Each structure stands twice: as structure tokens, then as C-alpha cells.
Amino acid sequence: MKKNILLVAAIMMSLTGFAQFPGGGFGGGMPQGGFGGGMPQGGFGGFGGFGGPQGAAQVECSEKFTDINYAGDDGQVYHMLDIYLPKEVKDKYPVVVHIYGSAWGSNSSKGMADVTTIGQALLNAGYAVVCPNHRSIADGKWPAQVNDIKAVIRFIRANADKYKFDTSFIAISGFSSGGHLSAVTALSNGVKVAKRGTAEYDIEGNVGPYTKESSMVNAFCDWSGPTELLHMDCGNAMIFGGPGNTPEEQLIGAPKEGNEDKFMLLSATGFLDKNDVAGYMFHGDSDPIVASCVSQYLYDEMQKAGVESYIVRVPEGSHGGAAMYTEENLKKMTDFLDAQRAKASKKK
Secondary structure (H helix, E strand, O other): OHHHHHHHHHHHHHHHHHOOOOOOOOOOOOOOOOOOOOOOOOOOOOOOOOOOOOHHHHOOOOEEEEEEEOOOOOOOHHHEEEEEEOOOOOOOEEEEEEEOOOOOOOOOOHHHOOHHHHHHHHHHOOOEEEEEOOOOOOOOOOOHHHHHHHHHHHHHHHOHHHHOEEEEEEEEEEEOHHHHHHHHHHHOOOOOEEEEOOEEEEOOOOOOOOOOOOOOOOEEEEEOOOOOOOOOOOOOOOOOOOOOOOHHHHHHOOOOOOOHHHHHOOOHHHHOOOOOOEEEEEEEOOOOOOOHHHHHHHHHHHHHOOOOEEEEEEOOOEOEOOOOOOHHHHHHHHHHHHHHHHHHHHOO
């Protein structure tokens, strides 16, 4: 009984925190019945869980650039990004893009993208960290969100000299719905138009002025991500919105039933092949929002395809929070990225 009371309290707190998001979506009391949000310090939240509203101000870095428009449409908050450079000053740095979680419901949460946990660990390991906004469900249906993230990668390559980026290694990471975007972005490397059955999406898109640049990444990390949208009921996580009105169905604008091909092209494994880059999944077995078997499914499928992959399942881990962002797990992330960077340098 006590656990149920605490769970309800956590939900109500995250609803309060999420009401600030513009344009409806999963904010403003969740008019569509979805669920989003996040408690300070990356606590409980529906596909969310942020680094806290003051997190960005606490990051230890040598330089910080904020509110840079990566799409050439100045004034659009959903096309802004922040850049953090490590405290140790160098001529250039390898790059990791890290994406916030929000059930795809926020277009303006880059400043709360686990910056004091995942972001700080990456900075301490010598990586430049780029935290972008992206369009929310209220701003555009899929694949608008992944089109935005691929535009971020192209922006990084086009502006390497200006921001000290070493583009020989660009990785991508994300928490919750950001983890989903991370995995799909990485596993769809080199794909322009994705087709499956009757479904067809322009995954690359044409956002921004740098469309001749590559959006390829070298590796990905996924923290608690809803990566497999046809397997979200594999465990005991809560279902938000009800059948036909879940966050992922709102993202697509169609029910899952009868639209399986569309949902496969919303899922990371919809793009999986033997030539894909390596990935590392981190997931809590006590996650009440996205069941850990979702990440386990992605890991298993990557293993079957012969793609380098790793998974950490934390027995007491929730949806974000201290049990997930331990020093041990953060080091596993940076060690993995270091190893992938070393492999990339040998291929030159």
C-alpha cells in the first residue's frame, strides 16, 4: 500500500513539473492522455526524467554555448542546442550528442538532459557534449524527431572548426524517449528513405542548411529507452494513454493494430543489419515506465545480427535516478565510447 501511495505521489509531482511545456503534447495536464515529465535529479517520469532545471548551470566545463539554432530557422525553440566543452582545454574534442527524455512530448528540455550525470561523466572523459532540442509530438509527427537529430549531426560536422569538434568520432546517447531517438539515429546510419511493406518514411530528412554533410554516427548509448514499440507490453510497466492513444501511437498518428509496418520503422530493430555500429543499453529492472525487457529485446536482436552490443540491467534501477547513474555505470559508458573511438581511429 505504501509503495502505491508513493507511486501516485511521484506521478502527481511529475505532472506538475511537466505542465510548463508549450503546445500541448504531454504537457498542460496531458490533454491527449499520455504521460511525461521528470522529477529533479532525473527521477520518476513518463519516458522522461531530467537532470533538474538547474542542472545546466552546475556543469563543470571550459566553455558553454547555448541556444544555437542548428536548422537555420532562428526563433524556433525546438531547433536549438547547447554545447559543453571539457574543462581540460584542447584543440578539438570527440563528440557525444545526448538527448533528453519526455515521451517525445517536450520541444525545449535540452538544459535538463541529464547534464549533471551522463553529461558530466562524458565531459570528464574528454568528450564535447551537445544537447539538442527536437520537435515534440505537438510540433510534428514521426519522423520529424529523428530528422531533427540527424540535422544536429550534420551541424556538428559543418561547424567542427568553430566549436572544436573532432568529427572523426561522433557518438549519440539518450535517456528514455531520447534513448529511442539515439538508437534509431545510429541504426539507420546511411538510410535516406526507410520502407517496410506499405510504410515509408524519409528518415534522413532535409532539416537545416547542411544537407550535404553526413549524419552517420560511430556508436550509441541507450538509457531506459522505449526502443521497440511493438514490444512495449513485454513486462509490467504501466501503459499510458490506453489502447490506441499511447505516446507512440500519438507520435505516429495511428493505432498499432493494423499499422505494424509503421511501428517497425519507429523501432530501432526496424533498421538493424550486420553492418551497424555498436550500442550499449542501460536499463533498470524496476523501471515502472519502460520495462527492461524492451532493451533486452534490442540487445538480443543485435547479438543475433552479429552487431557489437552490451547491456546492463540494474535490479533496483528505476526510470533514471541514482541507482542507474552510478559511477560504475557511467564508467562503463565512457569506457565503451573510448573503445569505439579507438576502433574508429584504426579504420582511418
